Amino acid sequence: MKDVVISRLGELVEGLAKKDEQKKAWEDFLVEFAEVCGKSDLKEKLKAPISNLLDRISEKELSDGIELLHEKLDNFPTVDVYKAIIEALGKKNDEYLVKIAELRDVLSELSTPIIHLWQDVLLAPVIGTLDSQRAQNMAEKLLENIADTRAKVVIVDVTGVSMIDTIVGEFLIEMFSAVKLLGSDVILTGIKPEIAHTLVKLGIDFNMVIIKRDLESALKYTIGKFSKGTEKKQSNTKRGDIDEN
Amino acid sequence: MKTKFTMVVPTIKLYDYLIVPIQIELDDLTIEKLQMQLLNEISEKKIRGIILDVSMVDVIDSYISFVLSETAAMAKAMGCHTVICKIQPQVALTLAQMGIKLKDVFTANSLEGAVDILNRLD
Amino acid sequence: MDDKNFNDIDININDYDIVLKIKDENDIAVSRQMAKSFAQKNNFSLADVTKIATAVSELSRNIYRYAKEGYIYIKKKETEPDKDVSIEIIAYDRGPGIENVEQAVAGGYTTSERSLGLGLSGIRRLIDSFYIKSEVGKGTVVMAEKRRRRF
Ligand SMILES: Nc1ncnc2c1ncn2[C@@H]1O[C@H](COP(=O)(O)OP(=O)(O)O)[C@@H](O)[C@H]1O
Ligand SMILES: [Mg+2]
Numbered sequence: 453m454k455d456v457v458i459s460r461l462g463e464l465v466e467g468l469a470k471k472d473e474q475k476k477a478w479e480d481f482l483v484e485f486a487e488v489c490g491k492s493d494l495k496e497k498l499k500a501p502i503s504n505l506l507d508r509i510s511e512k513e514l515s516d517g518i519e520l521l522h523e524k525l526d527n528f529p530t531v532d533v534y535k536a537i538i539e540a541l542g543k544k545n546d547e548y549l550v551k552i553a554e555l556r557d558v559l560s561e562l563s564t565p566i567i568h569l570w571q572d573v574l575l576a577p578v579i580g581t582l583d584s585q586r587a588q589n590m591a592e593k594l595l596e597n598i599a600d601t602r603a604k605v606v607i608v609d610v611t612g613v614s615m616i617d618t619i620v621g622e623f624l625i626e627m628f629s630a631v632k633l634l635g636s637d638v639i640l641t642g643i644k645p646e647i648a649h650t651l652v653k654l655g656i657d658f659n660m661v662i663i664k665r666d667l668e669s670a671l672k673y674t675i676g677k678f679s680k681g682t683e684k685k686q687s688n689t690k691r692g693d694i695d696e697n
Numbered sequence: 698m699k700t701k702f703t704m705v706v707p708t709i710k711l712y713d714y715l716i717v718p719i720q721i722e723l724d725d726l727t728i729e730k731l732q733m734q735l736l737n738e739i740s741e742k743k744i745r746g747i748i749l750d751v752s753m754v755d756v757i758d759s760y761i762s763f764v765l766s767e768t769a770a771m772a773k774a775m776g777c778h779t780v781i782c783k784i785q786p787q788v789a790l791t792l793a794q795m796g797i798k799l800k801d802v803f804t805a806n807s808l809e810g811a812v813d814i815l816n817r818l819d
Numbered sequence: 820m821d822d823k824n825f826n827d828i829d830i831n832i833n834d835y836d837i838v839l840k841i842k843d844e845n846d847i848a849v850s851r852q853m854a855k856s857f858a859q860k861n862n863f864s865l866a867d868v869t870k871i872a873t874a875v876s877e878l879s880r881n882i883y884r885y886a887k888e889g890y891i892y893i894k895k896k897e898t899e900p901d902k903d904v905s906i907e908i909i910a911y912d913r914g915p916g917i918e919n920v921e922q923a924v925a926g927g928y929t930t931s932e933r934s935l936g937l938g939l940s941g942i943r944r945l946i947d948s949f950y951i952k953s954e955v956g957k958g959t960v961v962m963a964e965k966r967r968r969r970f
Contacts, residue, residue, distance in 0.1 A: 554969070585968065592866045595786030602806045630793035633784050635805035724848035725880070756851050756869065758876040759937045767933065787869040794870070795941030796926065 453527060457486040464524065468517045469509075477508035478517060494529055498536035506540055564590040566597050572604040573674055575667075579612035587623035594627065598634050605677075606631055607670045611642030621650040628661050637662060641670045702737040705730045714746040714815055715739070716808070720753045723761050732768045739777045746815035747772055748808065752783035762797045769801040778803065778818050780811040830909060835892040841879045842888040850891050851876040858906055861895055863967055870945040871906060871965055877938040878910035878961055884931060886914020886959065896964070904967040905947070913958040920953050 457464070461482055468478040484501040491497060506514060514537065522530045564586065567575040576594050598606060608628075616624070628638045638661045643651070664670040705727055709716040715738055721727060738744060749765070751757070757765075769779035782805040784792075792799070805811040832838050837857060839850050854875035858868040875891060882889035889912025897904045922928045926940025939961070943949045946963045953959040 630789040633789035787866040
């Protein structure tokens with residue numbers, strides 16, 4: 453078999469493909485095939501060559517090609533080859549699934565943006581369904597942001613969330629107390645009744661978070677707080693000035 | 698001024714505040730010594746506010762938390778407030794997840810923020 | 820060193836990447852530093868590195884404080900090379916054991932004078948799976964596993 457394949461290599465390749473690229477792909481495959489055919493555990497040994505071939509030609513081209521080889525070569529191990537193809541396709545499918553999961557993570561990352569509203573204020577709008585993975589990623593990202601920007605206030609807006617389960621509720625509460633440990637204030641806005649219910653059931657400490665109805669009142673509150681802070685600073689400086697004179 | 702206690706962390710006095718940048722590994726013995734040092738400094742140097750900068754501390758477990766809170770409570774009894782500043786974000790997350798509260802301390806995310814808090818407590 | 824045997828738990832020390840004897844106060848800090856760099860080397864997120872190091876710190880302190888001495892074992896687990904990676908931590912001692920394990924794990928309970936009683940309950944929250952076995956007069960084994968998260 454091996455010798456037959458090698459001696460007819462040129463002819464077989466011509467029959468299998470038209471374009472040079474594909475011809476090369478088939479040639480590589482046939483050489484690898486010739487190497488392993490007749491050996492025991494053929495299916496296992498064919499997996500890698502088949503998988504390589506699949507990277508370079510389409511599934512249709514592959515099945516047409518295998519049909520041709522089946523006709524042209526006596527004793528072509530069609531069954532083993534197809535078994536190897538099925539497994540290689542299964543593996544490719546798994547890889548796609550992993551890719552899709554990764555993409556979903558990237559998307560969820562994008563959908564938990566953290567917006568630096570101004571100097572001392574960060575806004576974290578939460579959109580869509582929060583699962584524990586996303587909640588943890590968000591918590592980590594938010595805390596790093598606070599540490600980097602030294603924001604004094606973080607507004608977490610959950611208007612876009614209709615429900616949370618207990619686990620996610622716990623993550624949120626932990627995130628709030630972590631924010632407090634960093635020395636920043638948390639304002640929570642846009643809570644729907646279901647979420648309020650979950651948070652209260654989990655024993656959220658309302659001394660820890662300031663609740664505002666919507667983003668607008670959160671912003672008003674923040675601005676009010678800061679302007680008071682500045683006033684106080686100014687009066688401090690005045691006192692200092694008098695002392696110096 | 699002669700100090701009778703072991704200094705485990707060099708401190709900086711600013712007005713009547715004491716800035717304590719912790720740049721060493723807080724093993725159990727060290728944190729005990731640090732507690733002694735701080736309480737002594739409060740009384741000797743007439744400190745009214747302590748600022749613990751923990752930005753270099755990468756693990757704070759339940760015992761370290763306990764000693765920090767305990768120190769703050771003792772300081773409070775001596776008329777001195779404690780602010781812990783610049784807790785690493787991942788340390789804050791870990792403490793929060795463990796359900797550990799830093800009792801009797803204020804927190805700030807910068808030195809200026811810590812000074813602000815102490816000023817406001819006057 | 821012999822293999823450690825604790826009723827139904829067999830610990831084959833050859834399986835572990837890190838084996839630490841805890842008998843000194845100093846060993847607590849050493850163990851958490853080792854755990855930290857091990858988790859870092861295995862590409863855990865910064866937050867998870869900290870959680871692992873903190874859990875090990877709690878476990879070593881419990882050994883030192885309540886059992887006087889014992890061991891910390893740490894290893895990396897994976898289903899395929901670099902797939903579904905997790906870190907397993909075992910704390911093992913032949914100390915006095917815990918009378919009421921449920922109470923000790925629930926949190927807020929401590930037999931120590933200066934302590935929060937939030938070590939074991941905290942570890943449980945920090946990691947993904949947790950197992951404890953303790954027998955009065957025999958000793959205590961805690962197993963904790965943290966999976967590496969995908970980003
Ligand atoms: N290895 C151990 N051996 C014996 N008792 C232990 C051990 N670990 C924990 N305990 C018991 O469980 C209690 C709770 O432990 P933990 O949650 O770590 O809190 P803490 O150490 O602050 O008391 C301890 O007070 C102690 O009585
Ligand atoms: Mg403990």
